[in-house]
Structures are given as structure tokens and as C-alpha cells.
Amino acid sequence: MSPPGYRPGEDRLRVRRSYRNNCDGHRARQRQNRRRNGGANGHDRRIAHDLRHGESARQGNDDRRGRACFQGRRQVGRLASSAVSELLAYEVALDKLLRLATPLEDEEIAVTDAIGRYIVAPLISQRVQPAADLSAMDGFAVADVNGKEWQVIGESRAGQPYSGTVTSAQAVLISTGAVVPAGTNAILVREIVERTEGSIRLSGDLPEPRDRHIRRRGGDFSKGETIAEEGSEVTPRLLALALTAGVTRVTVKRRPRLAIIQSGDELYDPMQEPVSTESHRLPAANGLMLKAMFAPHLVEASLQPLLPDDPDRLAEEFAKLHDHDIIVTIGGASVGEHDHVGQAFEQIGADLKFGKVAIKPGKPVMVARRAKQLIVGLPGNPVSAFVTAMLFVRPLLLHLAGAEDVEFKPVSMPLGAALPAGGDRREFLRAVEKDGKLYALTEQGSGALHSLAEAQYLIDRPIDDEPRGIGDSVAAYRL
């Protein structure tokens, strides 16, 4: 995902640089920000103080920058020792994930079953279209337009052509889509002629140019022509083109098999069990949310039975699912006593590639590979699970399907309310639109589903973004 006006490589460089300079630059930036804002109260900071992130309380922006700096130092020391502790920029992490994916085999399917998938070879037309010169209008086919009156000698209907030849002062009644009879040079639409018994008289202006209403043979495409390039998405429009070109089967990538695992002692299946009144229990909503997010034409997704907080059980489940292309786990990705996804990776010998991404929400994202299989560990907080599925799993599925554009396209929209400075992670803020302006919702906690469901956009805030005022343009993604 890239902000508008982005040039390839620019954003990546900027993000990386801001990382490196996090500590050295932060004092200088504090001074600059103070000057820009005319002091702590010199700017409309209402939204700044209103945003609730549901993490530990923080007193202000300067304090957060201080902590970012401290974390940066701590992580540098651990970088080499563990893939888990390295905090990657989103672009870097996504790039790694996509590179880890093993390409899937091709399969040939009916084009009618291929909507939303991507063709892996160019589409070649098997027909010429139109297959003959056709009339584009209802009217009369005439050989010449020298006179004012023509004798009607027959009819050409769609599917029932006129077999003779039209000569001077003769006309053939013709329908839209019907084959233009031999000898025809112009179509006179019904509106410009008066009809009498057996003949027509000109009462309006002749078509300009004369053959204006004739669709020429091969005008749309010819036989053997490439009508869609490799990598094109099969849309309803492409479907119609392919069918018209005589193509009924296409080659696409096989859909990956993806299993979703949810673990947590507190979870119960809301579709199998009645609503629980026990305060320590929680409906396992994330798995069903994710399954609903992954387009069935791109993936064959299955939701596995709920697992307890037990690394052995998780490792057993991983072993069972060895034939799946992708496993997505939800929860247990953080550093708590009972967050055991990392441990289960170790038990099955999966190779952990990264474990933390500098995004908010969604810092704990674990990616491991076991032979050709990718295992993606998403955080358990519902909003974090949603955002990371959108930022990682969706692009992965599109990439495997053969799509070129795998990321959401940002729109640039003005803010209706000010935003405080960005932090040490790239932030995706839930927002609503009113009169063409974006308003970040007050509730930004990673567990707050109500504001997630209400949000219409995610505002994309770069790391260390400066405070933004009313009317400033920001990049956002339509949900």
C-alpha cells in the first residue's frame, strides 16, 4: 500500500530511513514539531487527545517518541539473534512473505467458473467479430444514395440474412445486428425515411459518413488476435469477450488450500454453542470473520476445530495439515506465557522468517515456512486479526492467483478533524466519511469490534508522520 502520488521505491526508502534515524533524529523533530504547532496547544489537537488505542496510557507524543527510540536500541541488539524480535517495516515484511510463497500449479477450467481469477496465458480469439458486416441500426440497407426513393426488395434479420444482392434504387429492410446484404453501401435509419407500400422515400439527412451504421467484419477483433494479456483478471466483461471469441476454457492457477486455526482456552464456537454467560468465555468470531474475508474464488479455506492454549495440540494440528498450502493461525502470537504459536513452529521444525511488523494494529505477525507450506500467525485481537489479514493474507492470495496488483489502492482524502503526530509504527486508523472528509473514530483499540464494523476507511499514517490539520490530505483505504 502506498500513499497517493507515490513513486516506486520512494516510500520504502522513506520508511527505512525514518527507522535508522529514529533515535538520532527524534530530538530535532521534537523541536520542529513544537515550532510548527506553536507550542503544545497551538493547534487543534482535539482528535489527538480523543483517539483511544487501548494500549498502555501515554502522556503525549514526545513521550511516545522517547519510547520508540528506546525500543529501537533494544531491538538492534537482538536483531541477529532472533527473527522474532526484528520489527520489520510493512513493505519489507510483505515483500518477504510474497517471495516465500511457492508458485501453484496451473489448471484449466471453464471460463464461467473463473470469475475473479487471473489467466496465466494470453487469450487468443477463435473467431472474427463481427463475423460479417452488420447493421448497427434498424432501417434499410441501400446500394446508393443518389436518388430519393428506393424499392424494398426483401428483409435481413439478425440470424436470417438476405441472400441476394442490393442494386441501385433498391433497399432491404434490416434489423440491428443483421448481416448487411451484398451491394449495400449505407443504412438509412427508420427515422429518416417515409414508408409507403413497397418503397421508401428519404425525409431526413443522409448518414455521414455514408457507412456510419455499418459495423465492419473484424472491427472488434480478428481470429488469432490476443484479446487479453496473461495476468488479466477474469471479470464479467472479460467473460463476455472470451465467450464471443469462442473461448470457453481458460488456464489459471490452482486455488491454494488454506486452513484457519484458532486457539485460546477462552474461546467457544458461537455457531455450535449457545451464548455463554460465563465471563471468562468468548465467542470465537475471528476465524469466521477471516473465512468470510477470503474470496472463495481465490482460496479453498477451511476453519479447523477450536484448540486450547497448548503448543503440543497446535503442533499436532500443524502436522495434520501438512498437505495444505497455507495455514493461518489466530492468537497466541505475542509474548505472553500462553502465546505458543512460535513454540509450535519450533516443534514441527518450521522455519520462522519474521515475527513482528511495525504496524498498528497488528504488530505480532509471524511467518514461517515448512517445505512448500507457509504458516502465517496473526494476532488474536479482532481488529489486529482483520487488519493483518487485509495487509498480508489478501495480497498473498492475490499473488498466488497470479495478480500483479496485490495491494489495496489508496485514495487521497481531506481530514475533517485534526490528527496528532504518527508514532513508531505505521498506523491504520478506523475512520468514517462525511461530506467528503475523513474523521478518525475515537475508539482505536485493537479489541474494539464496534468501531471496526462502523469504519468505512482505514487512514494510513506513515511512521513518524507529522501532525495533520483539518483539510490536510491523507491516504486511506475504502473498507
Ligand SMILES: Nc1nc2c(c(=O)[nH]1)N[C@H]1C(S)=C(S)[C@@H](COP(=O)(O)OP(=O)(O)OC[C@H]3O[C@@H](n4cnc5c(N)ncnc54)[C@H](O)[C@@H]3O)O[C@H]1N2
Ligand atoms: N507484553 C506484551 N503484551 C502484548 C504485546 C507486547 O508486545 N508485549 N503485544 C500486544 C499486541 S500489539 C497484540 S495485537 C496482542 C496479540 O496477542 P496474541 O496474538 O497473543 O493473541 P491472544 O493473546 O491469544 O488474544 C488476544 C485477544 O484476542 C482474543 N481472541 C483471540 N483469538 C480470538 C478469536 N479467534 N476470536 C475472537 N477473539 C479472539 C483473545 O481472547 C484476547 O482478548 O498482544 C498484546 N500483548
Ligand code: MOO
Ligand atoms: O497493536 Mo496490536 O498490534 O494491538 O494489534
